[in-house]
Amino acid sequence: MIQEAMNEIKRGVAEIIDVERIEKLLKDYFENGKNYYVKAGFDPTAPDLHFGHTVLLQKMAVLQKCGAIVQFLIGDFTGMIGDPTGKNETRKKLDKETVLKNAESYKEQVFKVLDPTKTEVMFNSLWLEELGASGIIELTTTFNVARMLEREDFEKRYKSQAPISISEFLYPLLQGYDSVAMKCDIEMGGTDQKFNLLMGRQLQRTYNVGKEQAVVMMPLLEGLDGVNKMSKSLGNYIGVTDEPSDMFGKVLSISDDLMWRYYELLSALSLEAIATCKDDVATGKVHPKVAKENLALELVTRYHNVDLANAAKEEFNNVHKKNELPTDIKEFSCDGPIWIAKALVDCKISPSTSQSRRDIKQGAVKINQEKVSDEQLQLEQGEYILQVGKRKFAKLKVI
Numbered sequence: 001m002i003q004e005a006m007n008e009i010k011r012g013v014a015e016i017i018d019v020e021r022i023e024k025l026l027k028d029y030f031e032n033g034k035n036y037y038v039k040a041g042f043d044p045t046a047p048d049l050h051f052g053h054t055v056l057l058q059k060m061a062v063l064q065k066c067g068a069i070v071q072f073l074i075g076d077f078t079g080m081i082g083d084p085t086g087k088n089e090t091r092k093k094l095d096k097e098t099v100l101k102n103a104e105s106y107k108e109q110v111f112k113v114l115d116p117t118k119t120e121v122m123f124n125s126l127w128l129e130e131l132g133a134s135g136i137i138e139l140t141t142t143f144n145v146a147r148m149l150e151r152e153d154f155e156k157r158y159k160s161q162a163p164i165s166i167s168e169f170l171y172p173l174l175q176g177y178d179s180v181a182m183k184c185d186i187e188m189g190g191t192d193q194k195f196n197l198l199m200g201r202q203l204q205r206t207y208n209v210g211k212e213q214a215v216v217m218m219p220l221l222e223g224l225d226g227v228n229k230m231s232k233s234l235g236n237y238i239g240v241t242d243e244p245s246d247m248f249g250k251v252l253s254i255s256d257d258l259m260w261r262y263y264e265l266l267s268a269l270s271l272e273a274i275a276t277c278k279d280d281v282a283t284g285k286v287h288p289k290v291a292k293e294n295l296a297l298e299l300v301t302r303y304h305n306v307d308l309a310n311a312a313k314e315e316f317n318n319v320h321k322k323n324e325l326p327t328d329i330k331e332f333s334c335d336g337p338i339w340i341a342k343a344l345v346d347c348k349i350s351p352s353t354s355q356s357r358r359d360i361k362q363g364a365v366k367i368n369q370e371k372v373s374d375e376q377l378q379l380e381q382g383e384y385i386l387q388v389g390k391r392k393f394a395k396l397k398v399i
Helices: 002-010 019-032 051-065 096-110 125-140 152-159 166-182 191-206 244-253 256-266 271-282 288-303 306-320 340-346 353-361
Strands: 015-017 036-042 068-074 119-123 186-190 214-218 331-334 365-367 382-388 392-398
Touching: 002 019, 002 051, 015 019, 015 191, 019 036, 019 186, 019 214, 036 051, 036 166, 051 068, 051 186, 051 214, 051 256, 068 096, 068 166, 096 119, 119 125, 125 166, 166 191, 186 191, 191 214, 244 288, 244 306, 256 271, 256 288, 271 288, 288 306, 331 340, 340 353, 340 365, 340 382, 353 365
Parallel strands: 036 068, 036 186, 068 119, 186 214, 331 392
Antiparallel strands: 015 214, 365 382, 382 392
């Protein structure tokens, strides 16, 4: 049973530090019913989670089935500093009101994946505010600047003479101190968090917690472009709160190769079942689109329900196979005339007028299902169905 649990825990994992400790925790649970604590921290810098975040959440859900109490840590204190991981410039600080609002949104979303009866939602302001100035000064003595500059993103910025604030040096120390305060047995994070995760192990040792957390690192899920990690800022994400039709369509838009990565990291199917599906596609027994539809149905069902998933599939087929319009299109109105590029932005189906112009050049923009080629087109009084690509639609009434 322990080996079976370890196999499921290791599925899709990029790296584990201290496997022996995890095996001992599992042994204590299966033989003695003793629970253990798994920490994962989320800085509420945006109100919504995307599928990249759920890679971590789903692994936490697996651990819950194997005796873990998940400590879902919302970094309301550290979120006001901003995690510098992977950043080439100092991040803007968030005000407390925004952080707390985003935190509430997180809490609503995580229980679509995690078992609420085996989850403790925690806020690190509870102990970090109590730490006070003297405690933070003491914390800074546990690590030196030379070691801090070994961190890749800091090293790059230092060499390029880009500014690094002292608060950013504090971030990994404060994240590590979270592990001291929470006395967790395992900490989870993405591969880009390795420096911070190891800091937790070191500080547990420094502060004589009596344990050193094991570390489980998950790979970063590629976004819809198949190149960059999933990110809202890059626009290549699938949001947990996306509408069923949007979620379904986005999954269908990924490449056939990327589909298997999504199956491994997002699907609840066993690795054996996924391997069988992959073989069926490779031999022509199953069309890749059918395999992708099955994945999309599974994911939309998880975050919505089966009826909405089936309705999303039907609408997708109507729009893309029969060239019909979606049944639910958001409506907008404006005074005219209006430039087409601005109209697409105002109707929230394009992020900028420059992107609108690029989409028009590439033939991705339609009005009333007819392609638009004129970048300077002015829309006069009337009603229009605007479309960008295969999934973005809006009704515009020009007054």
